[in-house]
Amino acid sequence: MRPENEQDLVDVVRGATGPLMVRGGGTRGIGRPGAGAVLETGGLSGVHLYEPGALTLVAGAGTPLVEVEAMLAAEGQRLPFEPMDHRGLLGGPGEPTLGGMVAANASGPRRVQAGACRDSLIGVRFVDGTGALVKNGGRVMKNVTGYDLVKLMAGSWGTLGVLSAVSFKLLPRPETSTTLLVGGLGAEQAVALMAAALGSPWEVTGAAHLPDGRTALRIEGFAASVAYRAGALSQFLKQDMTRIEGGASDDLWRAVRDVAAFHGRPGDVWRLSVKPSDAPALAARAGGEALFDWGGGLVWLLLAEGTDLRARLGAFAGHATLIRGSVETRRRIAPFQPEVPAIAALTRGLRARFDPRGILNPGLMD
Amino acid sequence: MQMPEPDPDVLARRARIVARLRDALPAEAVIDDPAETRAYECDGLTAYRCPPLAAVLPSSTAEVSAVLRICHDEGVPVVPRGSGTSLAGGALPTADSVILGVARLRAVLETDYANRFIRVQSGRTNLSVTGAVESDGFFYAPDPSSQLACAIAGNIAMNSGGAHCLKYGVTTNNLLGVTLVQMDGTVVEIGGAHMDSGGLDLLGLICGSEGQLGVVTEATLRILPKPEGARPVLIGFDANAVAGACVSDIIKAGILPVAIEFMDRPCIRATEAFAKPGYPDCEALLIVEVEGSDAEIDAQLALIRQIALRHNPVEFRESGSEEESKKIWLGRKSAFGAMGQINDYMCLDGTIPVSELPHVLDRIGEMSKVYGLDVANVFHAGDGNMHPLILFDANKPGDLERCEAFGAEILKLCVEVGGCLTGEHGVGIEKRDLMTVQFTQVDLEAQMRVKDVFDPGWLLNPAKVFPLEISATRRL
Numbered sequence: 053m054r055p056e057n058e059q060d061l062v063d064v065v066r067g068a069t070g071p072l073m074v075r076g077g078g079t080r081g082i083g084r085p086g087a088g089a090v091l092e093t094g095g096l097s098g099v100h101l102y103e104p105g106a107l108t109l110v111a112g113a114g115t116p117l118v119e120v121e122a123m124l125a126a127e128g129q130r131l132p133f134e135p136m137d138h139r140g141l142l143g144g145p146g147e148p149t150l151g152g153m154v155a156a157n158a159s160g161p162r163r164v165q166a167g168a169c170r171d172s173l174i175g176v177r178f179v180d181g182t183g184a185l186v187k188n189g190g191r192v193m194k195n196v197t198g199y200d201l202v203k204l205m206a207g208s209w210g211t212l213g214v215l216s217a218v219s220f221k222l223l224p225r226p227e228t229s230t231t232l233l234v235g236g237l238g239a240e241q242a243v244a245l246m247a248a249a250l251g252s253p254w255e256v257t258g259a260a261h262l263p264d265g266r267t268a269l270r271i272e273g274f275a276a277s278v279a280y281r282a283g284a285l286s287q288f289l290k291q292d293m294t295r296i297e298g299g300a301s302d303d304l305w306r307a308v309r310d311v312a313a314f315h316g317r318p319g320d321v322w323r324l325s326v327k328p329s330d331a332p333a334l335a336a337r338a339g340g341e342a343l344f345d346w347g348g349g350l351v352w353l354l355l356a357e358g359t360d361l362r363a364r365l366g367a368f369a370g371h372a373t374l375i376r377g378s379v380e381t382r383r384r385i386a387p388f389q390p391e392v393p394a395i396a397a398l399t400r401g402l403r404a405r406f407d408p409r410g411i412l413n414p415g416l417m418d
Numbered sequence: 419m420q421m422p423e424p425d426p427d428v429l430a431r432r433a434r435i436v437a438r439l440r441d442a443l444p445a446e447a448v449i450d451d452p453a454e455t456r457a458y459e460c461d462g463l464t465a466y467r468c469p470p471l472a473a474v475l476p477s478s479t480a481e482v483s484a485v486l487r488i489c490h491d492e493g494v495p496v497v498p499r500g501s502g503t504s505l506a507g508g509a510l511p512t513a514d515s516v517i518l519g520v521a522r523l524r525a526v527l528e529t530d531y532a533n534r535f536i537r538v539q540s541g542r543t544n545l546s547v548t549g550a551v552e553s554d555g556f557f558y559a560p561d562p563s564s565q566l567a568c569a570i571a572g573n574i575a576m577n578s579g580g581a582h583c584l585k586y587g588v589t590t591n592n593l594l595g596v597t598l599v600q601m602d603g604t605v606v607e608i609g610g611a612h613m614d615s616g617g618l619d620l621l622g623l624i625c626g627s628e629g630q631l632g633v634v635t636e637a638t639l640r641i642l643p644k645p646e647g648a649r650p651v652l653i654g655f656d657a658n659a660v661a662g663a664c665v666s667d668i669i670k671a672g673i674l675p676v677a678i679e680f681m682d683r684p685c686i687r688a689t690e691a692f693a694k695p696g697y698p699d700c701e702a703l704l705i706v707e708v709e710g711s712d713a714e715i716d717a718q719l720a721l722i723r724q725i726a727l728r729h730n731p732v733e734f735r736e737s738g739s740e741e742e743s744k745k746i747w748l749g750r751k752s753a754f755g756a757m758g759q760i761n762d763y764m765c766l767d768g769t770i771p772v773s774e775l776p777h778v779l780d781r782i783g784e785m786s787k788v789y790g791l792d793v794a795n796v797f798h799a800g801d802g803n804m805h806p807l808i809l810f811d812a813n814k815p816g817d818l819e820r821c822e823a824f825g826a827e828i829l830k831l832c833v834e835v836g837g838c839l840t841g842e843h844g845v846g847i848e849k850r851d852l853m854t855v856q857f858t859q860v861d862l863e864a865q866m867r868v869k870d871v872f873d874p875g876w877l878l879n880p881a882k883v884f885p886l887e888i889s890a891t892r893r894l
Contacts, residue, residue, distance in 0.1 A: 105666030106772040106802070128672055157614065168614055170622060171591045186864040187857075192769040194588065194803040194841035196577045196626050197849070197856055198883065199865040203590065203622020207615060224672035247532040253555070253643045274672075277714045284711075327611035328533050349613045371616025389616035394606045399618050401871035406864070417617060 056095040058177070058185055058216045064091060065214065066183030071414050074210035076114060076152030080138045083209060083387050083416035085379045093151050096216050101191065104129060107222040108191050110175065113151025113215035120150060124222060132223040133169045134160030134305075140315045142376055151215040157207030160309035161258040161270070164250060164346050166223065170206035175219030178205060180212065181407025193221040204402075210413045212406040226272040230282045231258070231301040232293040234267050239332035242267040243348035245289060247328060250347045252288055254281035260308045261344040263354075268304060269293075313343055314354045320377040322361045324351040326370035337365055360385050388417045419466055419507075419847055422881050422893065424514035428471070428494055435492050436472050439516070442484040447522075449473040458499065458517045462564075463507040463848055465818060470497065470511035477522045479597055479605060479635040486633065487603030489516055495877050496601070498629035500572025501543065503564040505765055506846025508576060508628055512881060520571045523635055526550050535594055535611050537638045540571035544578075547639060556641040559586035562842065563754065574634050577626030579842035581750075584800035585676040585709075586642070588842065590625040595638035598624060598631075601873045611638060623868060628844055629879040631872035645709035648676065650746045651719055653726045654700040654733035658682060659776035661702035664729045665799045666772060668706065671725055673718055678800035679705040679750050682779060685757075685794035685807070686749070692756030695749035698733040704799065705750055753796045754807070761809040764821050768832030769841035772802045781831055782806055789824040791817075803841035804832065830855050845883045853885055862888055 053072075055061040065072070071088030093114035101110040104127040111120060117135065124130050135158040137148060152158075154176070159168035166172070175189035188201035205213060237245060242261035249256045249269045258270030271281050286293045296304065307313070314321050319340070326334055328348030335342040335351050338361055343352040355361060358381050361372050371389035374382060391399060403410070428435070432450075439448045449455055450472040459467040471494070476482045489496045495515040502509050502519075511517050523539035524546075530536070531554060538547055544565040547558040561580035562568055568578070574596065579588040586592070595609030609621040624631055655661040665678055681689070681703045690697050697703060708718040719736055726734055737743040749756075757763045770778050779795060786793045792809045806828055810821035829839050829849065833856045839849045853862060866884060869876065869892075876893045886893075 103771065103773060105670050107669060108771065127670075157619070159614070163613065167587060167591050170619060171587060180864065184860045184864070187861055188864070190836070190838055192771060192802050192837050192841070194579055194583065194769045194798070194801045195838045196579075196588075196842055196844055197838040197840050198845065198853065198862070199868055200577070200590065200622055200626045201864060201868070203619045203625075204868075206622070207619050212618075224669075224674060227672065244532070247534075251531055251534060251556075251643050253646050274714075274717060276717055277710065280711060280713060325612045325614050325616065329530075346613060369610050370612040373616065391617055392606075394600075394604050395608070395617070395620065398606075398620060398871060402618060402868065405867040405871060 053089060054092040054095045058096070061096065061179050061214060061216055062183050062185055065179050065181065068411050071411050074214050074413055076149035076155070077116065077146040079142070079144065079146040079148045080152055080156050081142055082156070082375055083382070084418055085382055086413060086415055091214065093149060093214065099123065100217065108219065109222055110191050110217060110219040111150055112217055113149065115150050117148045117150060117153060125225065128225050129222045130225045131220060132162065132166035132172050134162040134309055135169060136160050137310050140310045140312060141321060150218050154206050154215060154218050155208065155210045161260060161305050161345055164259060165255060165257040170203050172221050173202050173206050173218060174221050176202050176205045176215060177217040178213035178215045181409055181412050186213065189219065191219045209416050211403065211417055212412065214412065228275045228278050228298060229270060229272045229301045230278050231296050231304055232269045232282060232286055233296065234291050234293045235265055237261070237265070237267050239335055239342065239344065243328055243332055243344065245291065246347040248289060249285060252285060254285045256285070258305055258308070259347040262308070263313045263341045263343050268308070270301065270305060308343070308345055311343060311352045314352065317354060318357065319354045320357055320359060320381060321375045322353040322355060323373045323375050324353060324370065325349065326351065326368065330369065334365060334368060357381065386418065420886060421468065421512055421847070422886060424512055428492070428514040431492065432471055435494055438488045438492070439472065439474055439485060442488060443474060443476060443481055447475045447477065458511060461502040461504040461507060461509040463505055463510065463846065466507055466510055466847065468511055468513055470515050470517045471513060473517035473519060475519045475522050479599060482518065482599045482633055482635050483603040483605055485518060486599055486601055489877065490602045490875070493875070493877065495880055497879050498571065498575065498633045500541065500569030500575065501567050503568045504572060504576065504844065504846055506840070506844045506848040508844050508846040508882060510847055518633060520569060520635065527636065530611070531556065533611055534641055535638050536641050537636060538570060540574070540634045540637055541569050544568050544570060544573055551641050552644065555644050557644050558639055558641055559592050560589045570637050570639070571634050574625050574637060575627065575629045576842070576844035579803065581677045581679060581798060584678060584798070585674055590622060592640045593621065593625055593637060594640055596621065596624060596634045597636035599633045599635055601632065601875065601878050609638065628846065628883050630869050630883060631878065646711045647715060648707055648709045649715045649719065649737050650705050650707040650743055651722060651737065652697070652733065652735040652746045653704045653706065653731045654698040655702045655729065656700055656732055658702045658779045660729050661704055662772070662775040664704065664726055667725045668722055669800070671721060673708070673721055675706045675708050675800065677705070677707040678798070680797035680799035681750065681753065682795040684792060685753055685796050688756040688760060688794055689749035689753050692759050693748050693752040695745050697749050700732045705746055750796065757794060757807045757809065762812040763807045763809050764825055766804065766806045766808070766825050766828055767840045767843040768829045768837055769801070769803045770832050770835050770837035772799065774835040775799070778831060778835060782828055785824060785827055789820055791821055791824055802837060826852060847882055850883060851885050853883070859888070866892065
């Protein structure tokens with residue numbers, strides 16, 4: 053099924069007699085495997101409004117991300133949160149869409165400074181499981197009118213509603229970008245170094261420690277300002293750091309964003325979201341290879357197939373998500389972190405009201 | 419403004435309810451003397467007042483939980499209250515309600531610079547959060563005008579903003595976790611020191627839910643390193659439209675100032691008379707502030723000057739010292755005080771797309787003539803969040819009603835041009851009955867379903883946000 057407009061989408065959901073597998077570009081096959089009729093959002097495509105002077109974009113949820121990024125780049129702007137492209141990690145074709153990106157709350161290295169996808173998302177239109185067309189938020193960046201269902205929809209993986217349109221707050225694309233690199237640090241030292249950098253006034257927009265032992269810090273902005281801050285930062289950190297600029301810097305952060313180090317390699321890939329200073333010990337306990345992004349707040353782990361990471365870690369503050377694993381593993385091990393009973397009750401309650409028939413990606417997040 | 423009739427059944431059980439609360443809390447933490455409950459009869463929206471049945475001031479999450487359990491048991495509505503600075507009536511009680519004030523929950527629980535967060539009890543004031551970390555070079559970014567008095571609990575309830583959110587975002591973008599007490603007394607931890615949610619984003623739902631989903635007793639807040647420096651410029655124009663075009667050009671040039679504030683002529687004149695900041699007498703005035711090292715500030719301001727000069731400003735004044743910076747901000751910061759000096763005023767909070775600025779200001783000017791009430795505009799121009807201040811005389815019969823009608827017209831206009839009713843103050847009771855202008859019945863139903871989940875009995879702050887006739891069947 054491929055609705056061509058919102059009314060079609062309403063009709064499809066209302067008329068559904070069984071589970072619907074909501075699909076944008078089909079590039080983020082994550083979560084508990086399910087079955088059902090495929091509902092594609094590609095027909096809900098196109099830019100509804102783009103105002104560079106107001107840093108605002110409104111577009112259909114099925115709009116390919118690549119089209120939007122090209123349009124924004126032409127005006128010297130971009131989505132602030134550097135959304136991850138999951139294709140390299142998960143394999144497979146398809147074109148990521150705005151709706152899929154929102155449903156996954158896909159946010160890259162710049163999350164430490166510019167916030168996540170949910171922080172730039174300012175409006176949604178969606179059809180819930182009853183077939184009701186709901187709007188929330190809008191096209192202005194300051195809006196506290198009513199409850200914030202915009203945040204609720206971000207990262208809900210199509211389980212509460214099918215997005216039809218999304219609005220974003222944008223940011224200027226900086227003139228240039230520089231990355232400071234240091235090699236040979238252990239995870240503990242690297243996380244401490246990244247904490248010092250992120251706690252400095254020089255606006256670090258990326259802080260990652262790669263499996264090859266390099267630690268990378270990114271600074272973006274006007275050229276003169278970047279040069280000044282890069283100098284001030286390396287002096288402050290008392291580290292001998294090499295610099296890469298422009299395209300080489302962009303390539304490195306694309307590799308961090310998409311977890312390129314684990315592409316095409318056997319094993320399961322887990323994503324840990326934790327307090328940054330907890331990350332080194334947790335990664336050590338997990339075993340396997342680790343990539344630390346967000347100054348350590350996000351840890352990507354490559355583990356032997358079928359590993360139950362949560363069993364290995366025991367209790368910890370934060371959450372672990374199985375991003376890449378076989379269908380069998382994702383049936384056996386919950387891809388999303390199980391919730392404590394009181395939270396689980398709230399989640400169940402929300403699902404029961406937004407999707408009372410349990411037809412939207414049922415079970416995907418269970 | 420209509421509020422639901424108090425439940426006679428609850429009023430009849432007043433003595434028992436108060437006695438049960440006294441059993442659970444230290445005696446002095448339960449206030450039911452009518453002379454003392456008067457202190458809780460209103461918030462910053464002083465036009466509406468009603469003393470509550472009682473007010474309680476718990477000192478711990480456990481005490482908050484005990485109070486809510488009792489009220490849940492007894493079917494008593496609860497109105498959570500931070501510092502009572504809401505301009506929207508978010509903390510207005512009804513006669514059958516218990517005010518739950520978090521003023522005694524003020525402690526800093528944990529400060530962690532390596533992971534850049536602070537955990538505080540929710541009654542702590544906004545400014546004192548920054549106060550707890552600034553000597554170590556950090557700050558808490560959201561800065562509502564009331565930051566000296568307003569509590570973090572209220573900031574979370576209303577998703578408060580401030581002048582600097584163009585760069586740093588509003589409360590929801592700076593909130594990492596909360597301890598939430600649900601209406602039945604259940605205590606849940608949502609979020610924490612990590613940066614995102616493992617399941618549905620419940621934290622995003624709670625922020626901005628106006629105390630209707632639970633009572634926040636503790637909060638984990640993101641703190642940021644202080645910039646090396648900041649400096650404002652003041653730019654005067656002889657037309658609102660030109661000032662608006664200049665804002666748009668600054669943004670398009672790739673500069674991201676921390677603040678772009680806008681004042682129109684009535685506001686400029688009033689603040690000049692009140693605080694004497696030395697503003698030029700012109701139609702529109704922008705204050706643009708940028709951050710960084712001295713050299714970075716110089717470079718950004720040079721660019722802004724270049725852009726501004728293309729629009730023929732009547733004045734371009736760069737601050738050359740700390741003293742001059744303060745003077746540039748002085749008028750803006752005393753705008754509300756200046757208005758209060760002239761008369762009573764109502765402060766609106768609609769947001770519009772930045773491109774609609776000249777049109778909306780013209781329309782407000784026309785309406786001002788029709789209603790016979792003066793209005794001054796002060797405005798976060800970078801994000802379109804307007805604050806029209808309508809002057810009226812509370813002692814003159816009919817003036818408040820006229821002012822409210824005028825305010826409603828302005829807010830409808832904000833929605834009509836693609837904006838919203840409230841950018842940072844919240845709906846409360848003030849915008850409650852206008853919600854149908856912005857939302858369909860279906861949109862509101864989706865929001866009310868969330869409350870059904872968190873507070874099935876609709877006891878938490880029940881008469882706010884949603885028009886009474888729409889929430890009526892749920893509030894039974």
